[in-house]
Amino acid sequence: MGRITLEKVTKSFGEVEVIPPLDLTIEDGEFTVFVGPSGCGKSTLLRLIAGLEDTTSGHIRIDGEDATDLPPAKRGLAMVFQSYALYPHMSVRKNIAFPMKMAKVPEDEQNRRIEQAAKALNLTEYLDRRPGQLSGGQRQRVAIGRAIVREPAAFLFDEPLSNLDAALRVGMRLEISELHKRLATTMIYVTHDQVEAMTMADKIVVLRAGNIEQVGSPLELYKEPRNTFVAGFIGSPKMNLFEGPEAEKLGAHTAGVRPEHIEVGDPASTYWSGTVGVAEHLGSDTFFHIHETGLADTITVRAPGDVDYKHGDRIGLNPRMDMIHKFDQQGLRIQ
Amino acid sequence: MARAVSTKQKSINTAIAGTLGFLMFFPILWILILSFKTEEDAIRAPLEVLFSSGWTLDSFAAVQARSDYFKHFSNSVIISLGSTILGLLIAIPAAWSMAFVPSRHTKNILMWMLSTKMLPPVGVLVPIYLIFRDTGLLDSRTGLTIVLTLMNLPIIVWMLYTYFKEIPGEILEAARMDGASLREEVLYVLTPMAIPGMASTMLLNIILAWNEAFWTLNLTAAKAAPLTAFIASYSSPEGLFYAKLSAASIMAIAPILIMGWFSQKQLVRGLTFGAVK
Amino acid sequence: MSTKASRSAARLMISPAVVLLLMWMIVPLVMTVYFSFLRYNLLSPGATPWAGWDNYYWFITDPSFNDAIWNTLALVGGILVITVVGGIGFALLLDRPMFGTGIIRIMVIAPFFVMPTVSALVWKNMFFNPVNGIFGNIATSLGLQPIDFFAEIPLLSIIFIVSWMWLPFATLILLTALQSLDQEQLEAAEMDGASWSNRFWYIMLPHLARAITVVILIQTIFLLSVFAEILVTTNGGPGTATTNLTYLIYVSSLLQFDVGMGSAGGVFAIILANIVAIFLMRMIGKNLDA
Numbered sequence: 001m002g003r004i005t006l007e008k009v010t011k012s013f014g015e016v017e018v019i020p021p022l023d024l025t026i027e028d029g030e031f032t033v034f035v036g037p038s039g040c041g042k043s044t045l046l047r048l049i050a051g052l053e054d055t056t057s058g059h060i061r062i063d064g065e066d067a068t069d070l071p072p073a074k075r076g077l078a079m080v081f082q083s084y085a086l087y088p089h090m091s092v093r094k095n096i097a098f099p100m101k102m103a104k105v106p107e108d109e110q111n112r113r114i115e116q117a118a119k120a121l122n123l124t125e126y127l128d129r130r131p132g133q134l135s136g137g138q139r140q141r142v143a144i145g146r147a148i149v150r151e152p153a154a155f156l157f158d159e160p161l162s163n164l165d166a167a168l169r170v171g172m173r174l175e176i177s178e179l180h181k182r183l184a185t186t187m188i189y190v191t192h193d194q195v196e197a198m199t200m201a202d203k204i205v206v207l208r209a210g211n212i213e214q215v216g217s218p219l220e221l222y223k224e225p226r227n228t229f230v231a232g233f234i235g236s237p238k239m240n241l242f243e244g245p246e247a248e249k250l251g252a253h254t255a256g257v258r259p260e261h262i263e264v265g266d267p268a269s270t271y272w273s274g275t276v277g278v279a280e281h282l283g284s285d286t287f288f289h290i291h292e293t294g295l296a297d298t299i300t301v302r303a304p305g306d307v308d309y310k311h312g313d314r315i316g317l318n319p320r321m322d323m324i325h326k327f328d329q330q331g332l333r334i335q
Numbered sequence: 336m337a338r339a340v341s342t343k344q345k346s347i348n349t350a351i352a353g354t355l356g357f358l359m360f361f362p363i364l365w366i367l368i369l370s371f372k373t374e375e376d377a378i379r380a381p382l383e384v385l386f387s388s389g390w391t392l393d394s395f396a397a398v399q400a401r402s403d404y405f406k407h408f409s410n411s412v413i414i415s416l417g418s419t420i421l422g423l424l425i426a427i428p429a430a431w432s433m434a435f436v437p438s439r440h441t442k443n444i445l446m447w448m449l450s451t452k453m454l455p456p457v458g459v460l461v462p463i464y465l466i467f468r469d470t471g472l473l474d475s476r477t478g479l480t481i482v483l484t485l486m487n488l489p490i491i492v493w494m495l496y497t498y499f500k501e502i503p504g505e506i507l508e509a510a511r512m513d514g515a516s517l518r519e520e521v522l523y524v525l526t527p528m529a530i531p532g533m534a535s536t537m538l539l540n541i542i543l544a545w546n547e548a549f550w551t552l553n554l555t556a557a558k559a560a561p562l563t564a565f566i567a568s569y570s571s572p573e574g575l576f577y578a579k580l581s582a583a584s585i586m587a588i589a590p591i592l593i594m595g596w597f598s599q600k601q602l603v604r605g606l607t608f609g610a611v612k
Numbered sequence: 613m614s615t616k617a618s619r620s621a622a623r624l625m626i627s628p629a630v631v632l633l634l635m636w637m638i639v640p641l642v643m644t645v646y647f648s649f650l651r652y653n654l655l656s657p658g659a660t661p662w663a664g665w666d667n668y669y670w671f672i673t674d675p676s677f678n679d680a681i682w683n684t685l686a687l688v689g690g691i692l693v694i695t696v697v698g699g700i701g702f703a704l705l706l707d708r709p710m711f712g713t714g715i716i717r718i719m720v721i722a723p724f725f726v727m728p729t730v731s732a733l734v735w736k737n738m739f740f741n742p743v744n745g746i747f748g749n750i751a752t753s754l755g756l757q758p759i760d761f762f763a764e765i766p767l768l769s770i771i772f773i774v775s776w777m778w779l780p781f782a783t784l785i786l787l788t789a790l791q792s793l794d795q796e797q798l799e800a801a802e803m804d805g806a807s808w809s810n811r812f813w814y815i816m817l818p819h820l821a822r823a824i825t826v827v828i829l830i831q832t833i834f835l836l837s838v839f840a841e842i843l844v845t846t847n848g849g850p851g852t853a854t855t856n857l858t859y860l861i862y863v864s865s866l867l868q869f870d871v872g873m874g875s876a877g878g879v880f881a882i883i884l885a886n887i888v889a890i891f892l893m894r895m896i897g898k899n900l901d902a
Contacts, residue, residue, distance in 0.1 A: 072511045072512050087524055098513050357719060428626065462647070592725045
């Protein structure tokens with residue numbers, strides 16, 4: 001079990017309130033991602049749940065039980081840190097065994113769980129090595145192994161992939177998702193990378209300055225961002241947001257359209273037009289950065305890979321009208 | 336990146352540095368040589384000492400017979416080891432606090448601790464002397480151990496603090512998440528990780544305590560006198576007996592010299608007080 | 613990583629060190645100040661009447677006092693200059709590629725391990741002795757008049773001995789700092805057309821600033837209290853030529869048993885140390901954050 005509830009939780013460092021009153025429920029078995037720009041309070045929130053920081057006020061419940069004043073060790077949660085935080089002086093085996101040793105799990109049970117975790121994480125041949133002798137990906141797996149063997153109520157991940165290179169990151173992303181499917185345990189995952197959030201989460205919590213901007217499934221956030229911040233944060237490349245007469249024509253203070261919802265064509269017959277700046281060819285797709293559209297400085301457009309325009313070409317743009325997002329003066333979505 | 340340097344340039348560097356190094360080391364080498372000479376040979380001209388005299392162990396035996404070297408040696412060992420270990424036991428928790436749970440006052444406390452080192456020993460010599468006289472600690476190993484512990488405590492705290500600061504806090508948090516109590520966290524995670532730093536700290540403090548010569552000279556007489564005081568008794572007129580003075584000196588500095596050489600790497604780390612990267 | 617629990621644990625764990633050091637500082641300090649106002653001689657037990665500022669008056673007006681202050685400053689200043697300048701030189705030298713670095717470094721470090729009483733006695737007898745000492749021997753064999761070091765240049769001789777003991781320390785710290793200097797910075801400077809002396813002044817020396825601060829701070833703490841070297845060589849003489857404040861106080865309190873006067877001297881030593889400390893703390897405090 002691992003249902004985590006935050007009730008009116010706040011956190012201040014001295015005078016500075018980093019988390020204003022916040023309510024959130026994470027259901028048992030859910031993969032929840034906290035995402036937001038750096039300094040948005042997502043890591044602080046995770047550390048409050050872990051018990052590594054005190055809440056200033058409010059309550060944290062784990063499976064209905066008030067855990068607000070419990071020390072980290074008593075909360076039944078496991079955490080994977082950004083730096084992995086492996087014990088450098090212990091072998092992989094000892095690292096994984098450490099939480100069980102602290103919990104006084106019998107020796108043969110310890111060994112059973114270590115073997116099991118090592119097999120699942122492809123670490124069997126490395127059990128007697130020290131963390132210093134492992135690659136980044138292997139260290140990451142050891143950290144996960146150390147978390148798994150505790151059989152925690154929930155796993156907490158604090159930007160676990162940010163120290164890995166791009167290729168490994170994709171692999172580990174899949175492995176963690178796989179692990180979640182297999183264990184079906186609650187996982188809370190902190191990242192600043194919206195791609196990780198979109199690809200892994202059951203539920204995304206978008207945070208800004210300690211406030212929850214929106215909670216929802218990846219597709220909900222993609223399709224119906226509640227405000228301009230979420231609209232700009234979720235999706236890659238970013239949504240084109242623009243204000244002014246063109247937005248007003250559409251009946252909004254701010255309007256937004258995603259690069260993948262704009263088609264290119266002959267400037268004579270399209271809704272908007274502009275001049276091609278940089279073209280980024282990915283093979284499968286091409287991203288055009290368009291200037292002089294009268295909308296915003298740059299409009300990004302995603303076109304099929306075989307579409308070819310040169311720097312300086314005039315180009316026509318046709319938005320899918322049903323995919324235009326409209327926001328009011330306060331930046332809130334107009335339904 | 337390191338550039339290739341010609342052998343000739345390297346040889347020149349070696350010659351210059353070697354000469355200067357040899358000059359620095361020469362006094363120690365010289366008493367080592369003199370300690371194996373007879374008194375008559377020891378006062379001859381340097382070249383004669385080197386090339387036209389025999390070798391003997393007599394001086395060492397004479398020193399032991401005259402002033403019981405081993406008693407002073409064991410005093411030195413007990414005092415320097417005792418004060419270092421005691422200091423570490425007090426300093427480890429303090430350094431843990433400051434490195435991992437810093438507060439607004441941490442830096443001030445650290446500076447204050449260091450400032451107690453600024454208090455000149457001579458400023459408090461009289462009261463300490465009188466307190467020791469009245470409590471029977473004068474000329475006792477216990478008394479000296481206490482004084483040296485307190486004297487070096489700020490340095491131990493400071494050094495441990497700098498070493499602990501290098502250990503990422505996340506690892507201790509991981510231990511806490513893994514269910515370790517504070518005691519277990521310090522015992523199983525922090526201490527083993529800080530062993531190189533602690534070794535450096537220990538080494539440096541043993542040396543400082545071993546060579547401390549203000550309190551040891553002023554607070555001891557016969558019973559608890561360590562090697563610093565033992566040697567001081569060789570100031571004139573016995574100082575004119577070069578061979579015996581040399582033998583006694585070698586016996587006093589050899590333990591530390593050998594220890595220092597064998598643990599050069601840790602010591603260099605310790606000597607820089609963790610303050611220089 | 614701060615929760616209420618860890619903060620209270622931290623307070624608990626730091627308190628033994630703080631309490632002990634507080635006692636070590638306060639108790640003797642208060643006693644020293646108190647004694648300094650008493651007429652208190654261990655040779656005349658019984659009454660210890662209030663003396664007011666008499667002890668201070670006698671201590672300051674004693675001609676040795678002036679000498680002691682100057683000697684103390686000359687000793688600290690002289691040794692600092694020699695060890696810092698020499699240490700930079702040694703560090704630059706040892707940082708160059710050469711054969712047998714390990715051996716050479718061991719030879720340079722060795723004097724640091726020698727206890728003050730030993731080095732003072734060895735220099736005094738085996739080197740500075742005008743008849744049998746090595747320097748005397750060399751001078752005689754060259755047909756020169758040997759120098760009687762402790763009679764003719766006593767303070768310089770002591771500065772020399774103590775510098776010999778502390779030069780290794782300065783060298784080691786400065787060498788470690790020098791080796792941490794990013795080589796690419798030097799190469800970039802070379803590409804920018806900086807000569808060796810430019811590179812030394814504008815890159816190496818600023819990089820060493822923090823290390824030099826550390827050397828000065830730590831050495832000053834120890835050098836203000838130079839004692840054993842004086843005790844076993846000159847006993848503060850000839851006259852008061854090598855009497856520093858530490859030695860002067862030792863003389864009045866433990867040799868003349870004048871606790872009152874010794875304490876007044878102690879108060880002076882503390883004041884002097886504090887003046888120096890304020891400068892030093894400011895210096896290192898600035899460098900601490902960096």
